[in-house]
Amino acid sequence: MQSNAPTVPFPAAPASRKRLAVVLLNLGGPDKPESIRPFLVNLFTDPAILRVPGFIRPLLGRLIAYRRTKPATENYAILGGKSPLLELTIAQGEALEAVLNTDGDVEAKCFVAMRYWHPMSDETAAAVKAWGAEEVLLLPLYPQFSTTTTGSSAIAWEKAAKRAGLVAPTTTLCCFHSFPDFSAATARQVREAWDKARAELDPAIPLRVLFSAHGLPETIVEAGDPYQWQVEQTVERVVERLDLPGLDHVVCYQSRVTPQKWISPSTEVELERAAHDKVAVLVVPIAFTAEHSETLVELDVEYREEAEKLGVPGYFRAPAQNSDPGFIAALAALVRHARRQDRPLCSFAGPRQCPNRFGDCSHVLLRNVNTGGRAKVPA
Structure with a gap:
C-alpha cells in the first residue's frame, strides 16, 4: 500500500x-x-x-x-x-x-x-x-x-x-x-447492528432506522447534482436486502455548516420526531465508508447527547464499513x-x-x- x-x-x-x-x-x-x-x-x-x-x-x-x-x-x-x-x-x-x-x-x-x-x-x-x-x-x-x-x-x-x-x-x-455487492455488505452490517439494538431494547419500544448522510445546500441539488437521488437509491437497495418487513426507516442529512437551506430532513429533526414518537433510533452512516469526525464525534457524541436530552428511548449506531x-x-x-x-x-x-x-x-x-x-x- x-x-x-x-x-x-x-x-x-x-x-x-x-x-x-x-x-x-x-x-x-x-x-x-x-x-x-x-x-x-x-x-x-x-x-x-x-x-x-x-x-x-x-x-x-x-x-x-x-x-x-x-x-x-x-x-x-x-x-x-x-x-x-x-x-x-x-x-x-x-x-x-x-x-x-x-x-x-x-x-x-x-x-x-x-x-x-x-x-x-x-x-x-x-x-x-x-x-x-x-x-x-x-x-x-x-x-x-x-x-x-x-x-x-x-x-x-x-x-x-x-x-x-x-x-x-x-x-x-x-x-x-446501488452495486449489489455493496448493498449486501452494508445490509449485513446494518442487520447486525439492528439485532444488537433489539436485544438491548425493551421489546415494547419500537426501533426506527435513520440512514444519515452528509447534507448539501439545496441550491447544489437544484443545479443538477445527483447526490440526494443516489443516497435514496442506496437506502432502497439496503432496505431490500435487510428483509425486515414494515421496517420504520427514513433518509436524513447531517453536518450543515452554512446558513443556506440544506436538503432535508435533517438528522436533528428526525431525532426530535423520534422523541415525540417515543421510538428508539439506529443511526446508519449511509454515505461514509470509514469512520471520521462526522461519525465518531457528530453521530457518537453530539447527536447521542441530543437524543438523550430529547428523551429518545434508545440511541444506537451502525459502524462505517472500514475494512469489513x-x-x-x-x-x-x-x-x-x-x-x-x-x-x-x-x-x-x-x-x-x-x-x-x-x-x-x-x-x-x-x-x-x-x-x-x-x-x-x-x-
Whole structure:
C-alpha cells in the first residue's frame, strides 16, 4: 500500500502481469492540531464547495475556515487531535490489494489521494508514475457521486496527473450507490447492528432506522447534482436486502455548516420526531465508508447527547464499513468490473445511471476528464 511519493525505485513487475494502480479517492483530514486550519482553508476555497465568484472565494473561504477552526479543533481533540481517516483508508487499500493480487493477470497497488489534506493528488500522482503503473483506476470511497466529492477529487487528479506527466490509461469509477455487492455488505452490517439494538431494547419500544448522510445546500441539488437521488437509491437497495418487513426507516442529512437551506430532513429533526414518537433510533452512516469526525464525534457524541436530552428511548449506531471483508470484496468486484469496461468513465453498472434531469451527473461533469477535454468546473 502506497500513500505518498516513494524515495527508492520500485522493482520491475513480471512481464506477464500488468501493473494496476488503484487510486482511492477520499476527503482527507488533519493529521495534527496545527493542520486543522489549513485543512479547512483547502476545503472552503474549493470551487466545488464554495460556489461564489472566484475573486471572492479566497477571502470568504479563509474567513469561514477561521470561524470553523475552534469548533473543529474541539471535535478533533476528542479524536486525539487528528482525523483517523488516513490510517483507515490505508488499511482499506492494503486489504483491497490482498484480494486483487489473487488475480493472476494483474499486480495491483493501492494509493491514497486525499482532496484536502496529505497525501494529496500531486504527491500521489508522482508516486503512481514512479511505481510504473501501466493502468490507473480511480476508485472513490464515496458510494454516491457528488460534484462536491468525487467530482472535485477526479478533477484535481486530472490536473495532478498532467503535472506529473502520468500518461497511463485511466478509468474513473464514478459511483457504486446501488452495486449489489455493496448493498449486501452494508445490509449485513446494518442487520447486525439492528439485532444488537433489539436485544438491548425493551421489546415494547419500537426501533426506527435513520440512514444519515452528509447534507448539501439545496441550491447544489437544484443545479443538477445527483447526490440526494443516489443516497435514496442506496437506502432502497439496503432496505431490500435487510428483509425486515414494515421496517420504520427514513433518509436524513447531517453536518450543515452554512446558513443556506440544506436538503432535508435533517438528522436533528428526525431525532426530535423520534422523541415525540417515543421510538428508539439506529443511526446508519449511509454515505461514509470509514469512520471520521462526522461519525465518531457528530453521530457518537453530539447527536447521542441530543437524543438523550430529547428523551429518545434508545440511541444506537451502525459502524462505517472500514475494512469489513464484505465491503472490501465489493470494492474488488467493482475494480474488476470497471477494468472490463471499454470507457474511461463508468458507473458500477457501466454507463450513466442518473436520470437526465441531473445535469451534473458524473457523465456530464467528468466525461472528458480522461480524454483530454475540458472538464466542467464550478465558477
